[in-house]
Amino acid sequence: MTSITAPAEAGPARWTPRRLRSVLFNGAAPALPTLLALAGTLLLFVLFLLVQGKPAGEACLLIFQGAFGTMFAWQNTLQRAAPLLLTALCVALPARVGLIVIGGEGALALGGLAAAVMPQLLPALPSIPMLLLMALAAMLAGGLWIALCGALRQWRGVNETISSLLLSYLAVALFKHLVEGPLRDPASLNKPSTLPLPDPYLVGSLPGLEVHWGLAWGAIACVAAWVLLRHGVTGFAMGVVGGNVRTARLVGLPVNRLILTACALGGAAAGLAGLFEVSAVQGSATSALLAGYGFSGILVAFAARQNPLAIIVCAIVIGGVEASGSLLQRRLDLPDATTLVLQGLLFCNLLAWEAITGRLAALKLRWQAQALAVPTKELPHA
Amino acid sequence: MKNRRDFLKLSGATALGAALPLDLLAATPLTVGFIYVGARDDFGYNQSHAQAAAIIKKMPGVKVIEEEKVPETVAVQKTMEAMIQQDGATLLFPTSFGYFDPHVLKIAEKYPKVRIAHCGGLWTAGKHPMNVGSFFGYIEECEYLSGVVAGHMSKSKKLAFIAAKPIPQVLRNINAFTLGAQSVDPSITCHVIFTGDWSLPVKEAEAANSLIDQGCDVITCHVDGPKVIVETAEKRGIMTTGYHASQASLAPKGYLTGAEWNWATPYTEIVKATLEGKPMINFLRGGLKDDFVKMSPYGAAVSAPAKKKADDIKAQMLAGKFQIFKGPIKDNKGNTVIPAGTTQVQTDVVLEKMNYLVAGVVGQV
Numbered sequence: 089m090t091s092i093t094a095p096a097e098a099g100p101a102r103w104t105p106r107r108l109r110s111v112l113f114n115g116a117a118p119a120l121p122t123l124l125a126l127a128g129t130l131l132l133f134v135l136f137l138l139v140q141g142k143p144a145g146e147a148c149l150l151i152f153q154g155a156f157g158t159m160f161a162w163q164n165t166l167q168r169a170a171p172l173l174l175t176a177l178c179v180a181l182p183a184r185v186g187l188i189v190i191g192g193e194g195a196l197a198l199g200g201l202a203a204a205v206m207p208q209l210l211p212a213l214p215s216i217p218m219l220l221l222m223a224l225a226a227m228l229a230g231g232l233w234i235a236l237c238g239a240l241r242q243w244r245g246v247n248e249t250i251s252s253l254l255l256s257y258l259a260v261a262l263f264k265h266l267v268e269g270p271l272r273d274p275a276s277l278n279k280p281s282t283l284p285l286p287d288p289y290l291v292g293s294l295p296g297l298e299v300h301w302g303l304a305w306g307a308i309a310c311v312a313a314w315v316l317l318r319h320g321v322t323g324f325a326m327g328v329v330g331g332n333v334r335t336a337r338l339v340g341l342p343v344n345r346l347i348l349t350a351c352a353l354g355g356a357a358a359g360l361a362g363l364f365e366v367s368a369v370q371g372s373a374t375s376a377l378l379a380g381y382g383f384s385g386i387l388v389a390f391a392a393r394q395n396p397l398a399i400i401v402c403a404i405v406i407g408g409v410e411a412s413g414s415l416l417q418r419r420l421d422l423p424d425a426t427t428l429v430l431q432g433l434l435f436c437n438l439l440a441w442e443a444i445t446g447r448l449a450a451l452k453l454r455w456q457a458q459a460l461a462v463p464t465k466e467l468p469h470a
Numbered sequence: 471m472k473n474r475r476d477f478l479k480l481s482g483a484t485a486l487g488a489a490l491p492l493d494l495l496a497a498t499p500l501t502v503g504f505i506y507v508g509a510r511d512d513f514g515y516n517q518s519h520a521q522a523a524a525i526i527k528k529m530p531g532v533k534v535i536e537e538e539k540v541p542e543t544v545a546v547q548k549t550m551e552a553m554i555q556q557d558g559a560t561l562l563f564p565t566s567f568g569y570f571d572p573h574v575l576k577i578a579e580k581y582p583k584v585r586i587a588h589c590g591g592l593w594t595a596g597k598h599p600m601n602v603g604s605f606f607g608y609i610e611e612c613e614y615l616s617g618v619v620a621g622h623m624s625k626s627k628k629l630a631f632i633a634a635k636p637i638p639q640v641l642r643n644i645n646a647f648t649l650g651a652q653s654v655d656p657s658i659t660c661h662v663i664f665t666g667d668w669s670l671p672v673k674e675a676e677a678a679n680s681l682i683d684q685g686c687d688v689i690t691c692h693v694d695g696p697k698v699i700v701e702t703a704e705k706r707g708i709m710t711t712g713y714h715a716s717q718a719s720l721a722p723k724g725y726l727t728g729a730e731w732n733w734a735t736p737y738t739e740i741v742k743a744t745l746e747g748k749p750m751i752n753f754l755r756g757g758l759k760d761d762f763v764k765m766s767p768y769g770a771a772v773s774a775p776a777k778k779k780a781d782d783i784k785a786q787m788l789a790g791k792f793q794i795f796k797g798p799i800k801d802n803k804g805n806t807v808i809p810a811g812t813t814q815v816q817t818d819v820v821l822e823k824m825n826y827l828v829a830g831v832v833g834q835v
């Protein structure tokens with residue numbers, strides 16, 4: 089507090105144009121922790137490899153090459169990023185209303201299952217209406233599941249982080265029970281799965297690419313979420329709820345409804361990821377759906393500081409890390425754990441550098457105070 | 471080896487026109503890609519494949535690339551494509567059962583010149599691409615022999631089996647193990663716990679402890695990595711029989727024997743066919759006498775009569791004179807599943823649809 093009235097460093101800083109400073113702060117400050125985290129991760133990873141006696145330089149080169157080096161590498165990266173876009177939204181949307189939801193895996197599983205059984209429940213339809221209905225079912229299943237976490241919190245006082253994780257285990261158990269029991273295709277002997285989707289209901293690749301449509305819809309969902317959260321009244325209201333629930337209540341916002349909506353939208357996104365896993369990748373619902381996309385989405389959302397647009401960038405980075413991990417294994421005979429170490433370092437760095445956000449804000453205050461301090465000092469009655 | 475390759479390279483450089491293609495073949499090594507669903511050193515399924523891949527690595531004119539922990543998602547498709555595009559692989563061994571449909575089929579159609587040999591035995595003529603092959607082993611023979619040894623060594627006459635999922639392949643192993651033990655003493659029971667998935671170490675340890683508490687004194691399993699089960703049993707002073715690979719080093723006291731894969735046999739055959747330019751081997755299966763599977767060497771605890779009985783049956787199996795699923799066999803609900811006078815031989819497809827547990831197994835599908 090003293091720093092506000094008595095600036096520690098006098099002189100040059102005072103004369104920097106205020107405008108430039110504010111541009112620097114508003115533009116670069118939010119990205120600074122992430123950039124520092126990336127640099128820190130790279131440094132620690134190189135050190136880690138050197139300590140192990142592995143060729144660090146070559147490894148870094150391969151990481152870049154495997155993730156973004158060629159057209160093939162780009163498609164590989166994007167394909168791996170696609171489901172993460174949607175599962176990250178399952179974290180980022182509830183985060184806007186101040187909830188930490190980590191149960192996206194369960195919403196994805198139920199969404200995928202709901203999509204897979206639709207063609208069996210409905211009469212034969214043309215491909216587009218059926219896919220729309222499948223998407224609707226997937227979003228409904230995922231949305232209801234995560235909304236349940238929100239409801240448990242609002243009406244029963246259950247911590248949503250715990251309940252979403254536990255409900256996710258329940259969802260996975262339910263999924264397995266249904267896939268291996270009542271909904272099992274009798275012909276799927278050693279790999280229990282639901283009846284395969286007929287060909288017209290399979291989703292293909294984006295034109296000119298070898299990446300399925302999930303990527304495009306994931307990106308659209310992220311942009312839509314960004315518009316909703318940053319430029320919509322509902323999004324602003326959600327931000328108020330996330331910032332301070334009491335204030336939100338005081339100004340008469342429908343807190344419960346906003347929280348449930350945010351949760352349901354997040355769950356719907358994860359459910360949609362399930363739809364694409366079923367209709368673009370697996371062709372039926374099997375336990376191969378449970379590949380941890382819901383959990384990787386948590387990492388992506390936190391890395392993106394819950395910003396839907398930044399999720400696109402972060403999902404591509406994580407997709408790239410996974411794609412390059414594959415090349416590291418094949419070229420340098422490094423174990424798969426290398427990728428995990430890299431991801432772990434990235435996550436720790438992101439959390440650690442997050443701490444400077446507060447200092448940056450303090451610095452900004454100090455600079456603002458310096459600008460004000462000039463006349464204050466010269467006031468005779470100060 | 472090196473000399474031979476150098477010689478071939480040299481002869482390739484100075485080659486006669488007619489000999490050129492052959493020499494080129496030898497000069498550029500065949501790149502073979504191995505893909506595992508779990509860790510290469512899991513003391514189980516993936517290790518059994520990695521051990522065989524290490525043998526292929528030593529073959530002249532072959533370069534091996536490997537990737538572990540590849541899930542059965544789009545990741546395995548991208549890994550296969552990356553091996554083809556980035557490393558020039560022309561023969562792939564995706565080793566997990568779940569890779570086949572749709573992942574292997576999709577990539578095989580896209581790259582018709584690349585051979586993909588999948589482990590699991592699902593290839594069907596007329597339905598699947600010709601550049602795809604599948605191979606598998608009849609490991610229930612080894613399970614039967616393990617059951618014989620377990621039946622001899624058990625004092626409580628209660629055996630334990632920890633299994634991942636109640637699917638035909640797993641049920642066949644549980645039944646063979648139980649029938650083997652009952653051939654020693656018909657009163658023996660086998661207590662089964664299904665964990666629900668292929669790799670759940672915590673649940674596997676809990677199941678092992680629970681079964682030991684119930685009085686079981688020989689434990690075996692069908693999960694991807696038997697490590698924690700074998701270690702838990704050893705710690706509690708209980709005997710084990712292994713699965714997939716040898717876990718003898720984890721349990722020097724209690725490890726009796728085990729059912730192991732010997733993937734080097736099908737691998738070598740498929741790699742040789744590729745090197746020699748012969749057509750893809752689309753369907754390949756074998757049991758004990760074909761050297762597709764093998765038994766772990768007997769542990770120190772195994773008694774002489776147990777060894778003798780197991781060795782006798784093994785000799786009959788090697789001679790092709792022993793059948794495990796020979797009627798009458800009842801399931802554990804009292805229904806006759808194989809009537810008297812009927813024998814379902816190893817290659818019988820009925821066995822691949824097994825959906826019951828034989829009498830004496832405590833547990834349900």
